Amino acid sequence: MSATVHPPVPEGRQELVLERIEAFRRRRPRLTDEVVTLAHGAGGKASAALIDAVFLEAFRNEALEQLGDGALLPLPSGDQLAFATDSYVVRPHRFPGGSIGSLAVHGTVNDLAMCGARPSWLSAAFVIEEGFPVAELAALAADMAAAAAAAGVTVVTGDTKVVDTGAADGVFITTAGVGLVPAGRRLAADRVRPGDVVLVSGTLGDHGVAVLLARGDLDLEADVTSDTAPLAGLVEVLLAAAPGTRWLRDPTRGGVGTVCNELAAQAGVAVVLQESALPVRRPVGGACDLLGIDPLYVANEGKFVAVVPAEEAGAALTALRAHPLGADAAVIGRIAGEPERIVLLETSFGGSRIVDMLVGDPLPRIC
Structure with a gap:
């Protein structure tokens, strides 16, 4: 992996480049809209x-x-309680590899796992549109039960509301979950240091493209299956192999590009990604090319991004690849000290470009 953060720049242009980086760094999302749009839900x-x-x-x-x-909430035992919640409005309700039911379990379980927690219990709340078929609702509940059993969690409470026809697009599901973070385990952006390595646990963009194609709005055919899966077991594999792991995040809405921007801003570092190292399945890459979408911004529901110390990266990668959910794990970049709060992509052509957070919503309602 190259150690160069910036491509060679003629001396006369260096000041201009630095000025542009500083102007970009100062940019902060500000709410200027008077009404909520789909982009506000894109992550x-x-x-x-x-x-x-x-x-x-x-x-x-x-x-x-x-x-x-x-x-993360402290407990008298020295452990921490992790508490997460999420709502699911994906359309269609079923897609290759999963459904809104399994996704609702996996998404909250994975949020807990990214905190370093071992998930234990979930709640489930349903907003159901009048006229929704009971048989379809029962099938989605069965999907949730199977996903919960596979993830080792139990749905212990919930709620049901019914709204008028046309008010909920069938069914919306909200899940909340709790789990315990063992004493001494801490994953946080402020632990990230220059020289650390950025890993991803598998291929990018599978979920977003699978859902998009399942809608049938586009005249495209591709063999793409959602990656929706529970990640708590894979996280434990990572932490056993790389106990110095600094930070974890599952790149759902907004994709890898957005979560890396969040990391860079919170840690005050540069995240330098290598384009040639990004693992993207050919059908996913082809669909993204045809639609003009960057896989860096496409949602995943069964992958995580991790930052680990450089000396533990080899062991982490070996352990992840030995697990069925981590077979395509890859090193995709590194942490640098400068330029602070910026994500750079080193391109296959030998240059680099700034990777911004996702702007707009190219794939609405994919989770």
Whole structure:
């Protein structure tokens, strides 16, 4: 992997390049919209602006301000309680590799796992549209039960609401979950250091493209299956092989590009990705090329991005690849000290470009 952060720049242009990087660094998502749009649910810049201006402003507290995949709450035992919640509005309700039911379990289990927790219990709340077939609802509940059993968690409470025809697009599901983080385990952006290595546990963009193709709105055919899966077991494999692991995140809405931007901003570092190292299946890459979508911004539901110390990267990669869910794990980049709070992509042509957070919503309602 190259050790160069910036491509060679003629001396006369270096000052201009640095000025542009500094201007980019100062850019912060701000809420300027008067109404909510689909982009506010995409996990990118618009989402960040909405959360900052509305929800953080209303509910500000120390646990919430961490903006992690879940809240970490101290227990008298020295362990921590991880608490996460998420809502699922994916359309269609079934797609190759999963359904809104299995996704609702996997998504919350994975949020807990990204906190370093061992997930234990879930709640499930359903908003059901009048006229929704009971047989289809029962099938989705069966999907949830199977996913929960496979993930080693139990659905212990819930709620059901029914709304008028046309008010919910069939069914929406919200799950919340809790799990325990063992004493001494801490995964956080402030632990990330220059020289660390960035890993991904598998191929990018499978879920988003699978759901998009399942809608049938595009005249495209490709053999793409969602990667939706519970990741807690794979996280334990990683932490056993690389106990110094610094940070974890599952790149759902907004994809790898957006979560790397969140990391760079929170840790005050540069995340340098290598384009040639990004693992993308050929059908996914082909669909993205045809649609003009960058796989870096496409959602995943069974992958994580990890930052590990350089000396533990080899062991981490070997352990991940030995697990069925980590067979395509790859080193995709490194952490650098400069330029702070910037994500760079070293291209296959020998240059580099800035990777911004997702702007807009190219694939709405994919989770």
